[in-house]
Amino acid sequence: MDIPKVAAIAHEHHIPLIVDSTTTTPYLIRPFDLGADIVVHSATKFLSGHGTVMAGLIVDGGTFDWESSDKFPQMTEKYAGFHNLSFVEEFGPAAYIARVRNEAARDFGACLAPNSSFLVLNGTETLSVRMDKHISNTKKVVEYLKNHEVVEWVSHPDLEDHPNHELAKTLLPKGSTAVFSFGIKGGRKIGQIFIDRLDLFSNLANIGDSKSLVIHPASTTHQRMSVEDLEAAGISEGLIRLSIGIESADDLIEDLDKGFRAAAKAL
Amino acid sequence: MYINVENKKTYIATGSKEHIEGSMGITFIHGTAMDHTVWTLAGRHFARLGLNILAVDLPAHGHSEGDLIPSIEGMADWVIKAMDAAGLEKSIIVGHSMGSLVAFDVAARYPDRITALAMVGTALPMPVGDVLLNSAKENSPLAKDMINFWSHSQSGHLGGSQVPGTWMLGKLNRLLEQAGPGVIHNDLLACAEYSQGIERSKNVEAPTLLILGEDDMMTPVKSAKALADAIPQSRTVILPNCGHAIVNEAPNEMLDALVTII
Numbered sequence: 001m002d003i004p005k006v007a008a009i010a011h012e013h014h015i016p017l018i019v020d021s022t023t024t025t026p027y028l029i030r031p032f033d034l035g036a037d038i039v040v041h042s043a044t045k046f047l048s049g050h051g052t053v054m055a056g057l058i059v060d061g062g063t064f065d066w067e068s069s070d071k072f073p074q075m076t077e078k079y080a081g082f083h084n085l086s087f088v089e090e091f092g093p094a095a096y097i098a099r100v101r102n103e104a105a106r107d108f109g110a111c112l113a114p115n116s117s118f119l120v121l122n123g124t125e126t127l128s129v130r131m132d133k134h135i136s137n138t139k140k141v142v143e144y145l146k147n148h149e150v151v152e153w154v155s156h157p158d159l160e161d162h163p164n165h166e167l168a169k170t171l172l173p174k175g176s177t178a179v180f181s182f183g184i185k186g187g188r189k190i191g192q193i194f195i196d197r198l199d200l201f202s203n204l205a206n207i208g209d210s211k212s213l214v215i216h217p218a219s220t221t222h223q224r225m226s227v228e229d230l231e232a233a234g235i236s237e238g239l240i241r242l243s244i245g246i247e248s249a250d251d252l253i254e255d256l257d258k259g260f261r262a263a264a265k266a267l
Numbered sequence: 268m269y270i271n272v273e274n275k276k277t278y279i280a281t282g283s284k285e286h287i288e289g290s291m292g293i294t295f296i297h298g299t300a301m302d303h304t305v306w307t308l309a310g311r312h313f314a315r316l317g318l319n320i321l322a323v324d325l326p327a328h329g330h331s332e333g334d335l336i337p338s339i340e341g342m343a344d345w346v347i348k349a350m351d352a353a354g355l356e357k358s359i360i361v362g363h364s365m366g367s368l369v370a371f372d373v374a375a376r377y378p379d380r381i382t383a384l385a386m387v388g389t390a391l392p393m394p395v396g397d398v399l400l401n402s403a404k405e406n407s408p409l410a411k412d413m414i415n416f417w418s419h420s421q422s423g424h425l426g427g428s429q430v431p432g433t434w435m436l437g438k439l440n441r442l443l444e445q446a447g448p449g450v451i452h453n454d455l456l457a458c459a460e461y462s463q464g465i466e467r468s469k470n471v472e473a474p475t476l477l478i479l480g481e482d483d484m485m486t487p488v489k490s491a492k493a494l495a496d497a498i499p500q501s502r503t504v505i506l507p508n509c510g511h512a513i514v515n516e517a518p519n520e521m522l523d524a525l526v527t528i529i
Binding site: 062063078083084085086089090091092093094097098100101105 | 280283284302304307311315329431432433437438441442445
């Protein structure tokens with residue numbers, strides 16, 4: 001997403017821009033510097049990095065001018081539920097996050113367990129090292145996939161035919177993502193054979209683990225959907241999503257190769 | 268809410284409570300380039316004890332209109348006008364950093380209006396280094412960085428916060444960014460040029476509490492000693508593991524200390 005451009009449009013209409021930066025993490029991009037007002041992360045993914053914890057973050061940049069907008073009375077008007085508290089008046093730049101803390105955490109009890117906090121903090125200590133490895137591994141896997149005879153297409157911003165290739169070079173100079181998809185020839189049945197044959201890649205719906213993950217939506221998460229519904233949702237029958245981990249890239253490619261050989265036999 | 272002071276729209280926070288006629292007032296004065304939001308915890312606490320809260324945004328700060336006031340004395344005169352506009356005949360007065368000098372000056376020159384004085388993160392004199400003053404004069408981001416860095420203790424820099432989920436340095440940085448051009452320089456210069464303090468100390472009739480941060484690099488504890496000695500009825504509370512941004516770093520301990528002056 002072109003964050004500066006979208007931020008300008010949002011701010012022109014007095015709307016804050018919220019960016020989900022889960023797959024990029026603060027290591028690859030800093031959305032606040034580009035105009036975002038609020039950034040959210042699933043810490044279950046790259047931040048914790050090991051698929052061992054469920055956690056999430058809402059980060060308020062404290063930059064959005066809630067008072068200039070007439071669209072957010074819950075921020076600007078007195079709230080009887082909190083003794084006529086106006087969050088903007090009482091908390092200034094921390095108004096939004098104060099409301100989130102007071103309402104979401106207090107009223108609904110969303111409180112991270114101490115061990116979960118430890119796992120996120122512990123994982124974050126190695127974020128930069130892991131992200132570099134995620135990205136360098138991904139480059140090798142994308143290179144391998146783009147010329148494979150059983151692969152119909154690869155969608156990754158590193159590739160010149162990707163619609164956001166130039167944008168990614170500008171906004172994400174250290175690398176764009178380790179989560180991407182490709183299409184395998186032969187559709188739903190072949191896709192299932194492919195992922196069933198993989199050993200090093202775990203067949204999981206998660207992303208951002210230090211271990212490489214793979215999912216074939218047409219035979220797993222979206223198996224009940226018809227071909228038409230899948231297409232409408234932008235998911236082809238042969239779509240395979242990879243989340244590249246930090247193992248040896250050679251081992252990953254060898255594992256994929258094994259899957260493709262099994263797929264090729266069934267084609 | 269807004270009140271009118273010298274025909275200027277002036278913001279005051281009241282702890283989300285209406286003033287009660289006849290109740291004791293407590294006036295809060297923020298520090299350099301800050302606003303009323305630094306007093307949220309204390310303001311709401313005392314409002315619920317039935318006190319009339321007057322946490323002002325000084326002119327050209329926060330939500331208040333008006334021109335910057337270039338001297339501590341000028342700010343003190345303005346605070347009296349704000350108390351008049353809010354209907355506070357007498358008040359406890361609390362100030363942080365620059366606001367502590369303003370509160371002190373009010374207590375020294377308008378003793379009949381002040382029943383107790385609390386100076387948070389204070390020193391007298393309150394010199395400001397040329398590097399910081401010059402950066403502020405140029406509206407350089409370095410000035411904000413220096414203030415933010417020196418305002419927090421070592422533990423503050425490590426990320427702890429008594430308000431869960433709040434990044435203290437980030438919040439202070441946003442407040443400094445929101446200040447208009449020249450605000451930081453105006454306020455720092457007013458602090459540096461306030462030289463009448465020690466002589467005026469003897470005029471402070473109100474019981475006075477100094478709340479200091481043990482690790483304060485902006486107004487070190489030792490720099491407040493002469494002031495504490497010169498004010499007739501003064502008491503000092505030193506908060507451990509706390510820097511200059513006491514309103515940020517130790518709001519609960521600050522409140523515990525403030526409660527003792529009521």
